[in-house]
Amino acid sequence: MHHPHTLHALAAIWSLRAALTYLPDYRDALTIQRRNLATGRGRMRTLAELHAFDTLLRAERAERAAGAMTGLKPSASPPAPVPLDLIDLEQDITSVLAAAVDIVAYANRAHPVLQLSPLWRIVIEDLGVRRGGHWRWSYLVAAIPGTPPGLCDQVERMLAEEDARLRSAMGLRPDSVPVPGAPPCPTCRERRLRVQTSAPSSARWTIVCRTDTCLCLGDGDPRAGDGCPCGMPIRARGVRHIWDASSPLASSAGADAAHRASTLTVA
Ligand SMILES: [Zn+2]
Ligand SMILES: [Zn+2]
Secondary structure, three states: OOOHHHHHHHHHHHHHHHHHHOHHHHHHHHHHHOHHHHHOOOOOOOHHHHHHHHHHHHHHHHHHHHOOOOOOOOOOOOOOOOOHHHHHHHHHHHHHHHHHHHHHHHHOOOOOOOOOOHHHHHHHHHHHHHOOOOHHHHHHHHHHHHOOHHHHHHHHHHHHHHHHHHHHHHOOOOOEEEOOOOOOOOOOOOOOEEEEOOOOOHHHOEEEEOOOOOEOOOOOOOOOOOOOOOOOOOOOOOOEOEEEOOOHHHHHHOHHHHHHHHHHHOO
16 A cells, blocks of 8 residues: 555656657657768768668667666767757756665665665666666665655656656657546546556556646545545545555456556557
8 A cells, every 4th residue: 555655656757767768769760850960961971871870870779778768878979960958858867867766765774675785786786677677767666665755756756857858858648548437536526537557567557637636635534524535545635646556446447448448559
């Protein structure tokens, strides 16, 4: 049972990580569209030059695959004519990711398992790489549930901002689909519930209410029975509503149907 801030932070991690997987293709697409800029000259190139460029791109792509999904530019200056603002954005994402790890590591510094010891770092680095990711993502996913909700909120805001910038730059919409059957939100009664599908397994997907003004009313006064009707296991006043896959709302909305719908509409 997670605090809603914890669920929001995890969703933000998955979403940014998913958005970053599109970045290599997006950069390649830019290179193709702007190929004349690759040499700094707008002239025809010989086959040998094109071949050299192709080899360079392929090498860079392999490097990026090795450092998969870190958002890090592995080395030196870009061989491809990528817009400077995109390079800035990648650097910002790298810094924000490192800052998020610092916050979470500090919060868990006394935890016997989650403290970011060198040994643990080697273990998760290994695990993370084998799963095609970077150790920072693995660490955040593992340690966020042990991090105080207020700090999770901070991490979520940091990552969500970068996610929005990156998706806007690439023209990529959020990974979400309407809840099948479109049941109304238990609190605002609007039919604007969405399943967030960035996480690799549907067991980690979450449902959110897209109504901007729909915030949790908290527990209220138990004697008056005026708590929020949202049904979140932990109700927290002022937090945007979010339900995980184990919540009654997710079961009643048919998480399996959501899965089927998303495999058709989400790449
Ligand atoms: Zn709502
Ligand atoms: Zn609520």
